[in-house]
Amino acid sequence: MSALQNLKVVFMGTPDFAVPPLQKMLECGVQVVAVVTGADKPAGRGLQLASSAVKKIAQQHGLKILQPEKLNDPDFVQSLQALNANAFIVVAFRILPREVFTIPAHGTINIHASLLPKYRGAAPIQWAIINGESETGVTTFLITDKVDTGNILLQARTPIGPDETLGELHDRLSHLGAELLLTTLEQIQHGGLRPQPQQGAVTLAPKITNAVAEIDWRKPAREIRNLIRGLNPAPGAFTYWQGKMLKIFRARAIETEDGNLAPGVIHRVEAKPGNLFVGTGKGLLALEELQLPGKRIVNVSNFLQGHKISVMEQLGR
Numbered sequence: 001m002s003a004l005q006n007l008k009v010v011f012m013g014t015p016d017f018a019v020p021p022l023q024k025m026l027e028c029g030v031q032v033v034a035v036v037t038g039a040d041k042p043a044g045r046g047l048q049l050a051s052s053a054v055k056k057i058a059q060q061h062g063l064k065i066l067q068p069e070k071l072n073d074p075d076f077v078q079s080l081q082a083l084n085a086n087a088f089i090v091v092a093f094r095i096l097p098r099e100v101f102t103i104p105a106h107g108t109i110n111i112h113a114s115l116l117p118k119y120r121g122a123a124p125i126q127w128a129i130i131n132g133e134s135e136t137g138v139t140t141f142l143i144t145d146k147v148d149t150g151n152i153l154l155q156a157r158t159p160i161g162p163d164e165t166l167g168e169l170h171d172r173l174s175h176l177g178a179e180l181l182l183t184t185l186e187q188i189q190h191g192g193l194r195p196q197p198q199q200g201a202v203t204l205a206p207k208i209t210n211a212v213a214e215i216d217w218r219k220p221a222r223e224i225r226n227l228i229r230g231l232n233p234a235p236g237a238f239t240y241w242q243g244k245m246l247k248i249f250r251a252r253a254i255e256t257e258d259g260n261l262a263p264g265v266i267h268r269v270e271a272k273p274g275n276l277f278v279g280t281g282k283g284l285l286a287l288e289e290l291q292l293p294g295k296r297i298v299n300v301s302n303f304l305q306g307h308k309i310s311v312m313e314q315l316g317r
Contacts, residue, residue: 020178115137136157252288
C-alpha cells in the first residue's frame, strides 16, 4: 500500500454508491486532494439544504470540496489543473467534458456497476436484475468522449442471488468496486496495467422511467417478480388498485398449469395466512410486501387486515 501514498487523486461522486470507494482510498493512504460532488439540495419536510453522501464524508476528513454548477466552467477547469493530481476517480457522477477528463496523467478512471460492455448507462444494477441475470460485476475503465465506452482496466464478477434486490446488490457492488479500485490503482502505480478495448455484445441500461416501473400483468410472473426485485427499494414497481397507486416491493412467482388466469386479476385471497395471488400472462404472482401512497410498506397479511380485496378485482389501469 506504500506506493498508493504517493498517489494524488481528485474524487468525483455524489450518492451512497460512491462512499465506499472514497473511504477505501482514504484508509489506504491515497492523497485525495479534492472531492467534486453535487450541489446541496432541499430534503425532508422542511426542505432544508442537505449535503450529498460524498460531501459528508469529505467534510469529516477535512478534504477540499468543489461543487461546480457547470463542469466546463473555465475557473473550475483551472482549479482542477492547479491540483496536479495523478488521476481523477469518478463514481456515480455527471458526464465529464473533454477539458476535464483529459487533465490527469493517468487519465480519469470510472467505476461502473456492470461487466462492460454489458449494461452501459444510468441503471446497470436495476436492468441486470430486471432481465434475470445470474451474474454481474464491476468494471474500472478510462473515460472517453462516449459514455461507458472507454478501455477497460479491470473487472470483478459476482453472482446475483435468486432473491437479491436492487438495494442489496447495490451495496455489495459498491464495496466490490472499492476493492477493485484499489487493485486498479496499485497496478497503475506499478506500471503493470494495460487498458484493453471493450469486447463482446453491447447492452444498454437506460434510466428507469414510470413506464418501466409500471407492472404489465400480461408478462410472465417470473419477469414481473424480477422487475419488483430490480426496483426495490426505489422507485418501486407499481400497479393500480381501486384507482390508487399500489407499490409492490416483494413477491414470488408460482408456476401453474391453470390456463384460465386473467392478467392482473385477483385469483385468490386468504386473509388469515396472508396470501394474495394475482394472475399474470404465465403463472401466479403471490404478493408479499405492499405500499399505498402516504403509507408504510407492510406485509400482505397486515395489508389484508386493513383493506378489503375481493377475488376477481382487477389490478392495473
